[in-house]
Amino acid sequence: MTGLRVDFYPEIVAADVAVIGAGPGGIAAAVSAAERGLRVVVMDRGLEPGGQIWRHKAGAAATPEAQPWITRLAASGARTINGTSVVDVRPDADGFEIIAESASRPLHIWAADIILATGARELFIPFDGWTLPGVMGIGGTQALIKSGASFAGKRVVIAGSGPLMLPVAASLADAGANLLLVAEQARRAAVAQFATGLWRTPSLLLQAAKYRVRFLTSSYTTGTWVTAAHGVDRLESITLTDGRRTWRHDVDVLCTGYGLIPNVEIARLIGCEIREGAIAVDNRQRTNVDHVLAVGEATGIGGAPLSLIEGAIAGSTVGSVEAPSGHLLRRRAALVGAAGRMLDVFAPREELRSLPHADTIVCRCEDVSFGAVQGAACARQAKLYTRVGMGPCQGRTCMPALDFLLAWQADSVRPPVEPALVSVLSSEVAGEATPSFPLTSSVGEAYQ
Amino acid sequence: MSQRPDAVVIGAGIVGASCAEALARAGRRVLILDSSFAGGGTTAAGMGHLVAMDDSPAQLALTAYSGKLWTELVPDLPGNIEYEPCGTLWVAEDEEQLVAVREKQRTYAEFGIEAETLSPTQLAEAEPHLRPGLSGALRVPGDGVIYPPNAALALVQRAIANGAQLREGTRVDAIGPREVLVGRERISCDCVINACGAEAAQLTTGLPIVPRKGHLVITDRYPGFCHHQLVELGYLTSAHTMNAESVAFNVQPRATGQLLIGSSRELVGWDGTVNRAIVRRMLDRALDFMPGLALTSAIRTWTGFRPATPDKLPLIGAWEDTPGLWIAAGHEGLGITTSLGTGQLIADLIVGATPAIDPAPFAPARVHATAGVS
Amino acid sequence: MPRGGQSRISIVINGDRVEVPAGITVAAALFNLGITALRMSVSGEPRGPVCAMGVCFECRVTIDSRPHQRACLTAAVDGMHIQTASTS
Numbered sequence A: 001m002t003g004l005r006v007d008f009y010p011e012i013v014a015a016d017v018a019v020i021g022a023g024p025g026g027i028a029a030a031v032s033a034a035e036r037g038l039r040v041v042v043m044d045r046g047l048e049p050g051g052q053i054w055r056h057k058a059g060a061a062a063t064p065e066a067q068p069w070i071t072r073l074a075a076s077g078a079r080t081i082n083g084t085s086v087v088d089v090r091p092d093a094d095g096f097e098i099i100a101e102s103a104s105r106p107l108h109i110w111a112a113d114i115i116l117a118t119g120a121r122e123l124f125i126p127f128d129g130w131t132l133p134g135v136m137g138i139g140g141t142q143a144l145i146k147s148g149a150s151f152a153g154k155r156v157v158i159a160g161s162g163p164l165m166l167p168v169a170a171s172l173a174d175a176g177a178n179l180l181l182v183a184e185q186a187r188r189a190a191v192a193q194f195a196t197g198l199w200r201t202p203s204l205l206l207q208a209a210k211y212r213v214r215f216l217t218s219s220y221t222t223g224t225w226v227t228a229a230h231g232v233d234r235l236e237s238i239t240l241t242d243g244r245r246t247w248r249h250d251v252d253v254l255c256t257g258y259g260l261i262p263n264v265e266i267a268r269l270i271g272c273e274i275r276e277g278a279i280a281v282d283n284r285q286r287t288n289v290d291h292v293l294a295v296g297e298a299t300g301i302g303g304a305p306l307s308l309i310e311g312a313i314a315g316s317t318v319g320s321v322e323a324p325s326g327h328l329l330r331r332r333a334a335l336v337g338a339a340g341r342m343l344d345v346f347a348p349r350e351e352l353r354s355l356p357h358a359d360t361i362v363c364r365c366e367d368v369s370f371g372a373v374q375g376a377a378c379a380r381q382a383k384l385y386t387r388v389g390m391g392p393c394q395g396r397t398c399m400p401a402l403d404f405l406l407a408w409q410a411d412s413v414r415p416p417v418e419p420a421l422v423s424v425l426s427s428e429v430a431g432e433a434t435p436s437f438p439l440t441s442s443v444g445e446a447y448q
Numbered sequence B: 001m002s003q004r005p006d007a008v009v010i011g012a013g014i015v016g017a018s019c020a021e022a023l024a025r026a027g028r029r030v031l032i033l034d035s036s037f038a039g040g041g042t043t044a045a046g047m048g049h050l051v052a053m054d055d056s057p058a059q060l061a062l063t064a065y066s067g068k069l070w071t072e073l074v075p076d077l078p079g080n081i082e083y084e085p086c087g088t089l090w091v092a093e094d095e096e097q098l099v100a101v102r103e104k105q106r107t108y109a110e111f112g113i114e115a116e117t118l119s120p121t122q123l124a125e126a127e128p129h130l131r132p133g134l135s136g137a138l139r140v141p142g143d144g145v146i147y148p149p150n151a152a153l154a155l156v157q158r159a160i161a162n163g164a165q166l167r168e169g170t171r172v173d174a175i176g177p178r179e180v181l182v183g184r185e186r187i188s189c190d191c192v193i194n195a196c197g198a199e200a201a202q203l204t205t206g207l208p209i210v211p212r213k214g215h216l217v218i219t220d221r222y223p224g225f226c227h228h229q230l231v232e233l234g235y236l237t238s239a240h241t242m243n244a245e246s247v248a249f250n251v252q253p254r255a256t257g258q259l260l261i262g263s264s265r266e267l268v269g270w271d272g273t274v275n276r277a278i279v280r281r282m283l284d285r286a287l288d289f290m291p292g293l294a295l296t297s298a299i300r301t302w303t304g305f306r307p308a309t310p311d312k313l314p315l316i317g318a319w320e321d322t323p324g325l326w327i328a329a330g331h332e333g334l335g336i337t338t339s340l341g342t343g344q345l346i347a348d349l350i351v352g353a354t355p356a357i358d359p360a361p362f363a364p365a366r367v368h369a370t371a372g373v374s
Numbered sequence C: 001m002p003r004g005g006q007s008r009i010s011i012v013i014n015g016d017r018v019e020v021p022a023g024i025t026v027a028a029a030l031f032n033l034g035i036t037a038l039r040m041s042v043s044g045e046p047r048g049p050v051c052a053m054g055v056c057f058e059c060r061v062t063i064d065s066r067p068h069q070r071a072c073l074t075a076a077v078d079g080m081h082i083q084t085a086s087t088s
């Protein structure tokens, strides 16, 4: 294809409140703010509002929990812009300028206040063979199912950690997958303790039981983890261990992941304080930066119900001096407590630190092995000498793993916080250009 | 180091690394000290263009000499320095610049540097993604590209192989006569080399070196997008004139297939944050020359501080105020290129060998000479 | 809207024209066709989707001649040309 015509006039949108992220937290925030009459823009990288948990196929109906919110969002007057990646946020005299890439075009949003609802991603711990096609995230598998992938008849093992495994196991079973095993790395005693704790939040216990019923024919085990994946050009089998013995399973898909980590890159770019890996907020969801609020998983892993309440708190107070309702604050307090207990139970066990060997790839973008980075004094030195974390994912996959394995602190965050077209980062008055499309068919294929 | 070092090199940037390498090769016991790690300063931010540059005869002499040393050394260096003999295209936008291109070609010829003038058609063939309507270019095939932090590391490792010692995470607090102070530790030696780049004046007062900030943008991998380091002829003016800020078109094909887009110059002290306005101007300039860059994906930006001097030449030689002190700093935007020539000059001057090029234009004493004038 | 109320679109994957349900992402469409390797890593290993939410960049394919497009963030559109790393 040559002569592709692209016009680079940025679309410019002005708003009172810009919500970054359209998961439950972002939607609740956008709805509450828009229903107060504020001009709200909510943007998300995904193709439809809903974020990870409420993801649904374009044009298809959302889940029963999600649908009322998505309907309410549509009616609220908030403007939803999907398929949009925020690449830079800069403070301005009257607020913020948010620069995003939307359908290959620059989008500039001017907003007085920002609500960060950037959610979380999975923590992966590298092991031999984890780069084989067929090894996927637990949440990634869920997302793939929801975007139309068929797992019918596929032999699947879920091995990782955390409560996310249950709904994904249920979805896989519903989708007709041959779910061989669900293996939780946490110890049985710890998981049992967590389950007991659920009595304090009956709705969560009921939810867990409902999920389990959906994959009753598959076995669920604790204290078990994957040590290697095998295959030539794709996953063929995996090795599991319970610390005493090891065994293999032939599989088509391995779903793995060790819980969620908050997405704090945009917050760090803006200068928000990060505490224990999450955006630090006060009881009105305010960060330490004026006019920047944060809600949901980005402020600490707590699940959709908590995100909804935090979103409502932020949306009902943003841009005003009003205090949030006591009712919301009480509900939040209860849910925050439950989330804290959960994190302790599912913390990755010590043995997982010895999963990667010297030749195990840790950086998937640049194919850098664990051995190549082990001797470095800090992340920055390793990055410069080996290119670890220097690829297009900007270290989002390997750096949290290296934080777990080597206790490395994240390096600085600079714009763009996500890869962006050069035209998006160039001048706002660049106007129209008609580049003859640069890439002949052979170019770029070698290194996709 | 159990034994007293002959020479202490402060700074393991590419310049200090080269000084250490040359001194160790000449049989000197060398101790290298760096407050962070080898290649972690300005060297980490450099573009790594090995380029013959003719802002002044002295600059051309040093860059040409260094270029020759790189060509000789590269085969002995590890592959991770990512050397690419891509050559440079100095791009002319109009007839006036084309005249300058021809002059440049003559100047280079006098120094024995191969260069050829490309017609607009030849230029379009050589680099199809440049915009049409350019007037031509000067191709300098001997220029190349390296990955600077690993080049600095490789030089340090060669020095170590010749007996040098490296202490990283070690900040020097002061330089005295034939000694350096690290906290309460006093290290005495025959000579001290201040190779602290843009920070050199913090240890040696009176050095006229200021940080000159630069931005770079790197893209994802597009192998074959361009083949030479592409620089607009106006780059020299941007580098030469000490304006508060300037940008110039400068695009480099990395060995990885990535494109490195520069360049900018600003005098803003030590503020290392990304200046979005400058990035925009820089990318606008790049798009003006290469419209197709618009649809390439930029994955990262960064900044660095060039160690700039008033006369655009580095300070290489003895510092007469302090016995035993030598300066190897102030290489502005050419330190990756000129590091090897600098190291060899310093070593030759210290051991009393005859340097291959005239060291006089680089003598730090010129700073004292001009101090009264300005 | 033909067949069971689900409309279908036609896209070209590695030169072959295929029909897929409307609204599907490119990553899901490739998964359903059994194409597991979407890109070649810098050292020549096959890679496929991991996060399916735009974070890991392992699902990059060439879409309508543009390399490095995330298959998981791209909705399949009628007439779209998709090139993966392994065409064999």
Ligand SMILES: Cc1cc2nc3c(=O)[nH]c(=O)nc-3n(C[C@H](O)[C@H](O)[C@H](O)COP(=O)(O)OP(=O)(O)OC[C@H]3O[C@@H](n4cnc5c(N)ncnc54)[C@H](O)[C@@H]3O)c2cc1C
Pocket: B010, B011, B012, B013, B014, B015, B016, B017, B033, B034, B035, B036, B037, B038, B039, B040, B041, B042, B043, B044, B045, B046, B047, B048, B049, B050, B051, B170, B171, B172, B173, B195, B196, B197, B198, B199, B200, B203, B213, B214, B215, B216, B303, B304, B305, B306, B307, B328, B329, B330, B331, B332, B333, B334, B335, B336, B337, B338
């Ligand atoms: C954006 C940009 C692009 C460039 N592109 C090119 C190019 O294409 N080609 C080219 O030839 N040049 C280029 N340059 C210039 C080149 O990068 C520099 O000239 C060169 O890196 C300077 O090297 P240095 O060793 O003098 O300084 P540095 O690399 O900064 O090394 C100085 C070292 O001293 C250490 N140090 C400082 N103070 C102390 C102390 N008190 N005690 C102990 N250690 C100390 C620091 O930690 C540092 O490691 C570019 C520069 C920039 C910013």
Ligand code: FES
Pocket: C048, C049, C050, C051, C052, C053, C054, C055, C056, C057, C058, C059, C060, C070, C071, C072, C073
């Ligand atoms: S699968 Fe991770 S970015 Fe698409």
